[in-house]
Amino acid sequence: MTNSKDKIYCYHCGDECRTEIIKQDDKYFCCNGCLFVYNLLSNKGMSDFYDKIDGKGLTPKKFDEKEFEFLEDKKIVEALLDYSINGKAKVTFYIPEIYCSACIWLLENLHRFDNGIVESRVNFPKKELSIVFAESSTDVRRIVELLNKLGYSPKLNLSDVDKKRSFSVNKALLIKLGVAGFAFGNVMLLAFPAYFSGNQLDKNISIAIGILNIILSLAVLYSASDYFKSAFRSLKLKNINIDIPISLGILVLFLRSVFEIATNEGPGYIDSMAGLVFFLLIGKVFQQKTFHTISFERDYKSFLPLSTIRIEGDEQIFIPLSKIKTGDTLKIRNNEIIPVDSTLKSDLALIDYSFVTGESNPVEILKGQKIYSGGKVIGQNIIIEAIKDFNQSYLTNLWNDYSEIKSRDSYISKATDTIAKYFTVIIILIALASFFLWLPKDIGTAFNALTAVLLVACPCAIALTTPFTYGTAMRIFAKNSFFLKNSYIVEYLTKPNTIVFDKTGTLTKMSDNKISFIGKKLDSFSKKLIKTAVQNSVHPLSSAINNFLNDSETFDITLYDEIPGKGIYAKVEGNEIRIGKLDWVRTNIANFEKIYASEVSSSSINKIYDNVSLPNFTEPEKNGEFNGNYESTVFVSINNDLIGYFQIIPEFRENLKPTLEELKKNYKILIITGDKKTSDSIIKQYIPNGIEVYYNQLPEDKVNFINNLNQKGIPNIMIGDGLNDAGALKAAYLGIAVAENTTNFTPGSDAIISGEMISKIPTFLKLAKKSMLIVYISFLISAIYNTIGISFAVVGLLTPVIAAILMPISSVSVVLFTVLSVNFSGKKLKLI
Amino acid sequence: MFVIVILMIASLIIAIIFVASFVWAVKTDQFEDTYTPSIRILQDNNFTSNNEQE
Numbered sequence: 001m002t003n004s005k006d007k008i009y010c011y012h013c014g015d016e017c018r019t020e021i022i023k024q025d026d027k028y029f030c031c032n033g034c035l036f037v038y039n040l041l042s043n044k045g046m047s048d049f050y051d052k053i054d055g056k057g058l059t060p061k062k063f064d065e066k067e068f069e070f071l072e073d074k075k076i077v078e079a080l081l082d083y084s085i086n087g088k089a090k091v092t093f094y095i096p097e098i099y100c101s102a103c104i105w106l107l108e109n110l111h112r113f114d115n116g117i118v119e120s121r122v123n124f125p126k127k128e129l130s131i132v133f134a135e136s137s138t139d140v141r142r143i144v145e146l147l148n149k150l151g152y153s154p155k156l157n158l159s160d161v162d163k164k165r166s167f168s169v170n171k172a173l174l175i176k177l178g179v180a181g182f183a184f185g186n187v188m189l190l191a192f193p194a195y196f197s198g199n200q201l202d203k204n205i206s207i208a209i210g211i212l213n214i215i216l217s218l219a220v221l222y223s224a225s226d227y228f229k230s231a232f233r234s235l236k237l238k239n240i241n242i243d244i245p246i247s248l249g250i251l252v253l254f255l256r257s258v259f260e261i262a263t264n265e266g267p268g269y270i271d272s273m274a275g276l277v278f279f280l281l282i283g284k285v286f287q288q289k290t291f292h293t294i295s296f297e298r299d300y301k302s303f304l305p306l307s308t309i310r311i312e313g314d315e316q317i318f319i320p321l322s323k324i325k326t327g328d329t330l331k332i333r334n335n336e337i338i339p340v341d342s343t344l345k346s347d348l349a350l351i352d353y354s355f356v357t358g359e360s361n362p363v364e365i366l367k368g369q370k371i372y373s374g375g376k377v378i379g380q381n382i383i384i385e386a387i388k389d390f391n392q393s394y395l396t397n398l399w400n401d402y403s404e405i406k407s408r409d410s411y412i413s414k415a416t417d418t419i420a421k422y423f424t425v426i427i428i429l430i431a432l433a434s435f436f437l438w439l440p441k442d443i444g445t446a447f448n449a450l451t452a453v454l455l456v457a458c459p460c461a462i463a464l465t466t467p468f469t470y471g472t473a474m475r476i477f478a479k480n481s482f483f484l485k486n487s488y489i490v491e492y493l494t495k496p497n498t499i500v501f502d503k504t505g506t507l508t509k510m511s512d513n514k515i516s517f518i519g520k521k522l523d524s525f526s527k528k529l530i531k532t533a534v535q536n537s538v539h540p541l542s543s544a545i546n547n548f549l550n551d552s553e554t555f556d557i558t559l560y561d562e563i564p565g566k567g568i569y570a571k572v573e574g575n576e577i578r579i580g581k582l583d584w585v586r587t588n589i590a591n592f593e594k595i596y597a598s599e600v601s602s603s604s605i606n607k608i609y610d611n612v613s614l615p616n617f618t619e620p621e622k623n624g625e626f627n628g629n630y631e632s633t634v635f636v637s638i639n640n641d642l643i644g645y646f647q648i649i650p651e652f653r654e655n656l657k658p659t660l661e662e663l664k665k666n667y668k669i670l671i672i673t674g675d676k677k678t679s680d681s682i683i684k685q686y687i688p689n690g691i692e693v694y695y696n697q698l699p700e701d702k703v704n705f706i707n708n709l710n711q712k713g714i715p716n717i718m719i720g721d722g723l724n725d726a727g728a729l730k731a732a733y734l735g736i737a738v739a740e741n742t743t744n745f746t747p748g749s750d751a752i753i754s755g756e757m758i759s760k761i762p763t764f765l766k767l768a769k770k771s772m773l774i775v776y777i778s779f780l781i782s783a784i785y786n787t788i789g790i791s792f793a794v795v796g797l798l799t800p801v802i803a804a805i806l807m808p809i810s811s812v813s814v815v816l817f818t819v820l821s822v823n824f825s826g827k828k829l830k831l832i
Numbered sequence: 833m834f835v836i837v838i839l840m841i842a843s844l845i846i847a848i849i850f851v852a853s854f855v856w857a858v859k860t861d862q863f864e865d866t867y868t869p870s871i872r873i874l875q876d877n878n879f880t881s882n883n884e885q886e
Contacts, residue, residue, distance in 0.1 A: 202834075212844065
């Protein structure tokens with residue numbers, strides 16, 4: 001970490017020391033921050049840290065002394081805390097920087113830095129740190145500042161405050177599953193004597209078994225309580241869902257068993273009841289496990305910071321976003337998102353609205369113009385004046401609009417619920433019919449038949465089929481980076497006959513641009529010059545070029561200036577470099593200041609341009625007209641010599657053509673894009689013939705487009721990216737968001753697919769259809785079981801033995817059949 | 833034969849102990865993170881650093 005090849009590396013962060021070198025204890029540090037952490041660690045006897053991390057510490061975060069002042073606000077702190085009892089409070093932070101075991105070691109020894117900290121615990125997979133601290137001796141602000149000094153800056157987002165995470169639901173389910181498993185195991189154990197002894201069993205023993213069974217069945221009733229609640233709720237709303245026949249089945253099993261045991265008629269059906277509940281809960285846990293890792297429900301709030309800077313006179317005060325009032329003057333720093341609609345008070349701002357509109361080229365805003373919330377500031381810090389309160393801003397409204405569009409269940413109901421409806425009605429009819437048929441002959445048999453029908457016709461197969469089939473399919477999808485919001489989406493996947501693709505970010509890759517340099521051959525010297533110039537710029541095209549030249553080295557820069565909307569001027573090693581628009585680059589004017597005066601007579605420029613001859617220039621480029629926003633062109637001149645231009649084309653995904661070709665066989669494919677019609681010829685190269693492409697579609701147009709399809713009754717899948725298609729995704733029958741990573745923002749979508757998995761969409765759709773078929777087959781199987789069982793029950797012949805054999809077999813066989821056959825289909829389609 | 837009832841009750845009690853410890857484990861978040869403890873146990877907590885400021 002010290003000297004190697006004349007370069008000095010920082011002992012703490014492992015970076016090369018560029019600007020300053022601080023020496024202490026024979027060790028070198030690149031900045032005071034690193035030195036501070038080193039001293040802190042060694043003072044507390046924790047310099048072991050450096051042995052653990054292999055010389056790659058985290059660079060401490062620089063922060064303003066007042067930056068975390070808002071953490072003194074009682075309301076914010078209260079919302080952040082998990083709990084606060086008897087002067088001890090617990091707070092949990094999400095810290096993305098947690099990446100190694102040394103991090104765990106350091107963070108779990110936080111109490112050595114701050115005596116107020118009682119305990120700190122890292123959850124490595126979730127990258128979370130929970131801290132218990134004594135409120136009398138420290139506070140959240142000091143903890144956050146300490147973490148920042150150590151280089152672990154917690155993510156503090158508005159969503160942390162606004163909604164509390166609810167882990168309790170999951171825990172309750174696990175406990176219920178455990179209890180049900182316990183009851184099931186014991187009931188089965190107790191049932192063996194009865195199974196094998198015929199009627200020889202000692203009377204006292206069977207009474208004892210009966211009593212134990214009833215006690216255990218109470219535990220089963222507790223485990224099944226969610227089904228009763230759900231059934232009760234839907235009865236109140238006058239709906240019939242699958243939970244009603246399940247609850248009815250469980251209740252009848254319970255009551256009849258209690259009756260039989262009490263009258264000493266038989267051992268009852270507690271074993272079937274416990275088994276049913278146990279399997280149902282396994283199905284539920286299975287389902288939850290699959291989509292528990294990704295969150296679909298995040299909204300814009302997780303992208304806004306907790307605080308912003310308000311300027312009051314000469315002072316800068318950090319205030320929580322919710323306190324922004326109309327008329328406040330705010331300072332927004334580079335890369336921060338504008339929280340509220342406002343007007344610009346600085347002279348010029350570059351705003352990247354890609355978060356809202358998807359357009360990645362920054363927009364220039366001049367003093368006094370309006371800025372909408374949701375834009376990201378690029379480059380310099382800006383001063384704005386809020387013209388709305390935080391809660392009424394554009395972004396907030398946009399989000400709320402999206403959330404209201406879809407209430408999907410109104411126009412399609414889940415297949416199982418439909419079947420459950422008929423099932424329940426038919427079973428009740430059969431039960432009543434057999435009751436009344438028996439009534440004149442024998443009251444006892446009538447009651448027997450009534451309950452027997454209800455209990456043998458338990459909807460276990462139906463209730464178990466969908467969670468296990470769709471759950472397995474979902475798991476296979478998830479393995480292939482295709483995540484569904486819930487398991488019923490598998491069913492929705494089978495219905496549509498039309499697929500609408502967005503182009504940018506969906507068919508093309510968002511990050512990987514194809515860059516080529518056209519013009520004179522770039523030697524390593526000019527590469528170095530260009531890289532030196534572009535690396536100073538935050539413009540997306542500059543960073544694209546910077547990436548393109550990543551193997552080149554750089555010089556020291558003498559002079560640098562960037563004129564937004566025009567280009568870069570840089571002076572490096574005595575060479576003048578201009579990069580940017582053609583107008584900008586070809587201004588062959590020695591005196592740089594004149595450019596600010598801007599209006600240069602165009603004839604003189606043309607004269608210069610005509611003298612430059614470049615081999616590969618085609619007509620449109622020569623005239624300075626480019627293909628809309630499809631491709632970007634960046635010109636370069638060195639010492640007033642136009643050497644050529646970079647062409648930056650968003651690259652289409654691999655295997656796009658075969659994928660679309662495959663989909664075209666069974667689906668109607670439409671492409672909607674914000675591109676101008678001029679890019680038609682290029683797009684057509686990448687897609688098969690006969691696919692309709694619609695150009696010039698703004699986000700609102702896309703929503704209308706989808707609504708149009710909906711009105712015509714065409715079930716459609718919309719595949720688009722993140723936020724700018726959010727409206728369309730939400731409006732669509734099924735919206736699939738494409739994300740480069742699953743933590744991207746995907747409001748309103750039903751599923752998230754990883755970008756490189758687009759080519760597997762045809763296979764995914766096939767598997768969904770197979771799963772649907774499997775569901776139908778197992779419905780058929782359970783129908784057969786039910787017919788057999790019910791016919792025994794109706795004639796009053798349902799003996800405990802037949803019930804005991806039929807019921808577990810039907811559940812187990814259905815579960816096995818669905819899981820195995822979905823896995824088999826997945827294997828055949830090469831998804832696992 | 834009645835001894836069987838005693839055995840059943842004994843087995844039930846053992847099972848109750850297990851289910852109770854399961855509930856306890858879930859409630860104390862022991863299933864929340866099954867990975868970090870495996871790292872934590874390997875870390876030696878000796879703070880005997882070679883630093884003179886200590």
